[in-house]
Amino acid sequence: MPIGMITRRTLLQAAACTTISAAAGPTWATATYPSRPVTWVLPYAAGGATGRLAQPICERLSQRLGQPFTMENRPGAGSNTGTESVVHAAPDGYTILATSTANAINVSFDPSLPFDAAHDLIHVAVLARMPLLLMVSTELPVKTLLEFIAYAKANPGKLSVGSAGLGTVQHLSAELFSVMAGLEWTNVHYRGSGPALVDLSSGHIHAMFDNVASSLELLRSGKGRALAVTTRGPCAVTPELPPIWTALPGYNTSGFYGTAVPRGTPQEIVDLLNRETNLAIADPAIRKQFDAIGAIPVPCNARDSAGVFGAEIVRWRQLIALARVRKDG
Structure with missing residues (x-):
């Protein structure tokens, strides 16, 4: 076939080869990726x-x-x-x-x-x-989830609850809890969990919801008390803690x-x-x-x-x- 002449058969053969090639190995993108940090x-x-x-x-x-x-x-x-x-x-x-x-x-x-x-x-x-834990100050006179709910109801507006910031999962988990339990408290927003946990350990705030990873050190040091987990089932790291679901059916974050x-x-x-x-x-x-x-x-x-x-x-x-x-x- 003279150079420059392309027949329909040639095009079909080329397309078939391309299809086989794509199926047989990685494309240029994956073959060269990553080539730098x-x-x-x-x-x-x-x-x-x-x-x-x-x-x-x-x-x-x-x-x-x-x-x-x-x-x-x-x-x-x-x-x-x-x-x-x-x-x-x-x-x-x-x-x-x-x-x-x-x-x-x-x-x-x-x-x-x-x-x-x-x-x-x-x-x-x-x-x-990752589940969150309901953490409370050791100065708060409660040791169980039900005691916390009862105490908060008996002291409307007197509890301060910290969070990692406005609109965070910690904040919204607390808001959902207060709505479902019919509680009133003051939200205190921090720039991250760290400062909130520090204030919780010193008694400057009464409670907070925080993820397990950042709460564990405070919990194990005895400077904070965990009452429950936010997931429907128990947490493997804190299997002794009840899910909030047991007191507030439907609660799950x-x-x-x-x-x-x-x-x-x-x-x-x-x-x-x-x-x-x-x-x-x-x-x-x-x-x-x-x-x-x-x-x-x-x-x-x-x-x-x-x-x-x-x-x-x-x-x-x-x-x-x-x-x-x-x-x-």
Whole structure:
């Protein structure tokens, strides 16, 4: 056949070869990814539950994929500063966001946001869920969940309840509890769980809801008392504590942790990151680290990860409406 002449048969053969080639091996994107360090953005200050979950995953991805996966804390605006930086990052797989319940809450709680975490990000994987604990000051004369509810009812408006910030999972878990139990108290919002836990241990506030990972040290030191867990079932780290559900049927909250990348990231890279993340979560050594802080692994594929995030948005939107809370307080 003379050069320059292309027949229909030639085109069909070329298309068939392309199809076979795609099915037989990785595409250019996955074959070359990653070729340089990857940044895993944590939209919170260092030292929290997000970092404790992300660190072993980053270490394992670095080993498996041959490039450093480095955590970078970008706190501010209730996770929105770090999240927006990832939304506007290049969609090439080299910038990953550590997502959490805050991203799902903010979709409804802060309608002024210039981005939509549900549509401007591709949700790659779900790492875990984590129960919260109802913690009280040791100076408060209660030792059980029912005693706490009775004491709060007998002292309307006199209790101060701390949180990691307005609109956080800690704040909304407390609001849901007060609505369902018919309680009145004063909310005290801090910039993170750390300062709130310090004030709880010194008796400056009476109670707070906080995730297991950051509450354990205070609990084990005897400077704070845990009365219950927020999930429907018990927590493996504190099996002696009853679920709030036992006193308030229907009550159920937990922290959600996952990963996402900018919209437009090649699907091959998304699937690769999902697969490697799930392999990491399945590793017994990493499972042991998750268990130690009360984290419940939730492995699933990328499509289901997006579905889980969407369900979180619906769940927290309903809770926000029930608790009648707004960003402006």
